[in-house]
Amino acid sequence: MVTAADGRETLDIFCFDDAPHIAIIDWEMPGIDGAALCRTLRSGSRSTPLYLILLTARNDKKDIAAGLESGADDYIPNPFDEVELNARVNVGKRVIGLQQEMLKQERLEGVLETAGAVCHETTDYAGGTTDSVRIVDLDAASDS
Numbered sequence: 001m002v003t004a005a006d007g008r009e010t011l012d013i014f015c016f017d018d019a020p021h022i023a024i025i026d027w028e029m030p031g032i033d034g035a036a037l038c039r040t041l042r043s044g045s046r047s048t049p050l051y052l053i054l055l056t057a058r059n060d061k062k063d064i065a066a067g068l069e070s071g072a073d074d075y076i077p078n079p080f081d082e083v084e085l086n087a088r089v090n091v092g093k094r095v096i097g098l099q100q101e102m103l104k105q106e107r108l109e110g111v112l113e114t115a116g117a118v119c120h121e122t123t124d125y126a127g128g129t130t131d132s133v134r135i136v137d138l139d140a141a142s143d144s
Contacts, residue, residue: 007032014041014050021049022092024076024085027056027067035070042071049099051092055080 002020004010008031013019023041027034038052054072056063067075073095074088 006030007037010037011040021096022051022089024053024055027054027058035067038071049096051096053088053092
């Protein structure tokens, strides 16, 4: 677990490749508020999934909608129940796991497409078919 004193420090933490995948963000923190932080993190170019939980005393339906529209994946009103918070973090872990699995699958598909293209190019170079392989005996050819 990593903690930050304000929004700017939180943003700095998420600039690194080994940044956490799940963040519990207070809407009312100094520096950069939680909603602005969510927007900033979502606009970045992370190569790994991120699950954002916005924690706040704001519990009006419009605030909940605004928080989710800012890029938060979940919204927990304060005061919060520890059991509920843990359950929501576990949901975040499942979502992150699924997203990582999808990314792994996409990378694998990309590798397979590249391998297929290389095989196709090799097939074209070999005369149009992989069945037409010629073996030349260099010793016999030099004797003639």
